[in-house]
Amino acid sequence: MSAYMGVRIADFTQGVAGPMACMLLGDFEAEVVKIEPPGGDRLKDHPGYPAWNRNKTVVTLDLSDPADLARARDLARAADIAVFDHPPGDLEALGLDAASLREGAPHLIHVWMPPYGTQGRWSRLPPRHSLLAAVSGIAFRQGAYGDSPVHLILPLGWYGQAVMAAGAMGAALYERGASGQGQAVTVSGLHGVSEVGGVVMVLDQPRLPRGAPQGASPSYRLYRCGDGEWFFMATLFMPFFRKAIDALGLGAHWETLLLNPGLALEVLEEVFLSQPRRHWLGLLGEAGVPCAPVGDRKAWFAGEAVRHAGLRLEFDDPVRGRVAMPGPPARLSATPASIRALPAAGVLPAWTAPALAAQGEGSRRPLEGVKVLDMGSVIAGALAGAVLANLGAEVIKIESPEGDPFRSDGGPFLACNRGKRGLGLDLKQPGAKDMFLDLVRQSDVVLDNYRFGVRKRLGVDYEALRQVNPRIISCSVNAYGDAGPRAPLPGFDPLLQAEGGMMAAQGGAAEPVLHTIAVNDVATAGVVAFGIISALNARRRTGEGQEVITSLLAQSLTFQLGEVVDYPGRPAAPSGGVDCLGLSAAQRYYECRDGWIALAAETVEEAGALLGALGLDADPREALCAEPEGFLARRLAETLAQLSRDDALARLGQAGVPCAPCVRGYEAYEDGWLAENRVFEAWRHGRLGEAVGVRSYADFSRTPGGFRFPVPDAGEHTRQVLAEFGLDANRIEALLAAGAVFEPAAARSHLRDGGAALFTQ
Template structure:
């Protein structure tokens, strides 16, 4: 029995985000029927289609015909989940909106994953990742050399939307086990953008300056070597940074240069330019310094690290031959995910019997994960953020830190958003009394999360076998860098190391220098996948009565968030490549400056090309769609836009049938009425740091609302309250505090 075995999903979505969400559920044995229009999925020719739609049966239905709609409604009547990604107007026109379908089918999970929002003019745009990021301010948050937006080669926001969608559907199914009721669930592109690039701003905290493509901090930066090759130095923590100086025989100047970022950066740039990359990597790794070479994703996916981690699968396609793709991104020990096959066309939908009546009476309105207790030992981003995502769904999450604190802890907006909604417990697990308390808490907990380096939790006596002996229903999720098998498993790792080795940096830089993604892609991906995997394991526990161990890694997510790019077969088309401060993919698919800001064009057909030509007086046609991003046509368009007002130009382009949007700077995006119209943003107040504004939630539920109920805790802020809630008597709590096994802030 696997997590979603027996769950029937009617997937009406196209492209990437919706199909990928259904893929993640299908990997856990949900039966997925994908409904496509007579022309097929709009991205049927993209290599990623084979992965986004694996484990699915594909049926063709024309929803604009009476027969097609009748067949679709029959399929929905027998489904547990109906998944859509239509724009708001089409949902309403077809009568497939959540209110209508859940009224007709009270047990149905109606999942809507629109590419933008659910309200307002921008929500009707055709799906383009570049337009979504433009509207949410992401292109101005990516590190750049010039003051301009940057087009991201990877569709990061849609990957996050996909994983959030799978998580929300799983949470709604889990809640249905409790209440007997379905509901409407919405995970929009805005939710995906918020998860990967959280839109948070504190009124009293100065935001960090925009970064530069190699990375501004010398300890966490790209370096070019004597042979022209690049590597990333990933010494985020001081102990690793010190080891790097010792490897370079510069330990005597470490204390001085640690405080002099500019001086250290210039010195290290000069040093690393003196020898070939492989020599530096060998020296640094011998001193346990986290570092990684920059290389193409194709070599990474085909290479030994991915193979040793068990993350490469090969399936046979009747026409294409062997097709390689990544394995599922997390391993569940008792109910593992499985890829059974490539998309399989079928002549007609299955005859699913209509679902019977659901439980009567008042349906509970508690959040989907209400009552689930999570003990989170995770730090930095991947582990910590996973807890916040579960808290957003209603779980009671306890962030456990030792006296040294989460090394990422600060009053900066990143730490605050990645740890919002949880309670803080100060517990020194190096002390036997603290470990005893932790294991007592495990007895009544549901989930434990950690991102310790391989072997650490067993040395602390809190590995999965120890937890299971205490509580057979516990779900233990452990995150590391390279997985838990092979010679790389014990190595330290950080997000940019996967960006470097996994090909993200090289792809964004294209034929120019590699570029560090300012978004911690693999960290935010891992957090989302951990939350989704925990929800899958909770669903499995309903069926089996037992918990299990989950293992995931940054490596796995470097593949998942490049899923469409790493699918490989003979003769596959090349992937998109970026460039220095990349503005787009083609002359008619890129960002352009106007007199008072920037606009985004996303033309894919002749009609749109002619529309741009009409508005700008250039006389364009289908042949111009192939013009390069930096060629003659791009210069002509730039000249035509130079003196025009941004918003009036966007209006004219939209009226001419062109997919276009303003490219907003981050502050402008936070104040955009459209985001507030969609209920995307919300003000809140931190008791110590003051007023803030950030994303309201990462998914919306019609009957069991999700969202944050607590601000980010200070170190050990809730220690007394948490220990009391877990049954410790007051004298014992005070004894633990007195011995330093537990602690609170502010100090006693």
């Protein structure tokens, strides 16, 4: 019996985000019926389709036919969750909106996943990820050599939307278990981008640098070797960088290199060009320096690391043959996920609405009352806690005297730690472990991203926790999973970007490119939140807690799920290039007189409209396959360069060409359309003053979430938190005196300026 057994989902979505969100619950045995139009899902021929729609029964309904529309309404009202991804206004016209469907069906959780926003000019565009990346600002967030947006080869915003929606569905089910009531939930493409690329801006701080395609720091960067091969050296924190410098025989120059990043980069580039890659990987690996080769995603998916993790599964498909796809991205020890079947045609089920007893008004927030002891750090662990906090959980950020090694006053750290309160704890001191276990007795979740084996050495592994609280959910994240020779190794996001094929895919035939967005970290954070929420739902039925395990390695597959699916004759996934502007002349970013726009013409009709609107005489079919830097692209670029951005968008929009403005990252905070969709909110940090950050990762009609607290300093709320857990004043004072717990004044000075991290991006 898995976490969502008995939950019935009517999936009316197409493409990537909606189907993948429903897939994640289907992996945990939700019964998912996918409703497709007569022509099928718009991405039915995409290699990712069998993965995004596994474990589903597929039924065809024509919503333009009154009889089929009535069947769709009946199915949705009888479901526990009905999921839609139509643009604004369409559901109301069909009578499939939340208000219409929930009338007479108060149990229903109505989930709307529009590809962009819920209102405004750009929210009715056809679903094209390059347009979402443009209007949200993440196309300009990617590191580049030039001052241009970059076309992201992976649809990161939609993968983020999928994972956020899966977590939101689980949270709504958890709340319904207490209240007996459903509600309307909205998780837009902008919510997905908020989790994937959201960074806090402190108003009186300078703007963050954009970054470089190979990495902005000599300690955290791609390097080319003497044989022309590339690898990534991930020595983000000073101890690792010192190990690298010593291993390279440069220890005598440590101080000089530390104080002169430009010189350090020049020296390291020259050193690494002197020997082949295998030499440097061997030397640095032996010294304990985190590094990884740039590789191909197909080889990664077929390789030993993925096999040890048990994440490559194969199935027989009647059309594609033997299909390999990644397994479920999180492992729950008591209620595991599984892939039971590929998508298969079926008939409408005879569902009847569940009889749920109304239990009053319910919670104020989806995860109201859930207590989380958050020992996560850097991005993957810390951001998971922030997602749970945004959904209403009470999250306590626990730090040692050394602090979160990512701690700083910069935007990325602030974004990963909003909504929490801070507790300073040194588990190595007398009385600390007993006190921690007292907190565990009263908590629901313990979250960490320690290296494999550290939890057990500290005495806080799942077996130790469940001895004091059988209902505890213990979630642990590491780099390479908990099986195989890599399990104990330290790991960072770019190592999985490199070896997992993401860097090679973005760079194409040229050099590899580091994704400025920490793809595997943010993916892991979302999956961790989803896994914990799934375990909470399972506990409501079984009364028992369990262990949740995932890894950066697992997410190196999750956020390129459609790209790694493999079968004989599978078409190649798209690849990019240096400062990639797009895939063809008709699907590309172009510079106008006063800014950039995105074009996303995918059909002959759209390409014809594009050429006609700009007065260009060419074959529309040629435009769809013309090189993004070829003759036709140059003609389009020359024409658009003479127009203002507003003029170009008006002319193209009137002709029916899918297009949108490219918003610069820092401009996003003041963009009118993003404001109209309430993407950001202002808040105040106790020391830093006014700041702006993302508002929410999902919107709930009856139990709204949101951040209740700013970012804590290390140990800022130690006394308050311990008192709330029932510790008396004398015991708190004794723990403070022993150094078992601490307040901000006792934290190391480097916690104020992030000095543990070297040359951060």
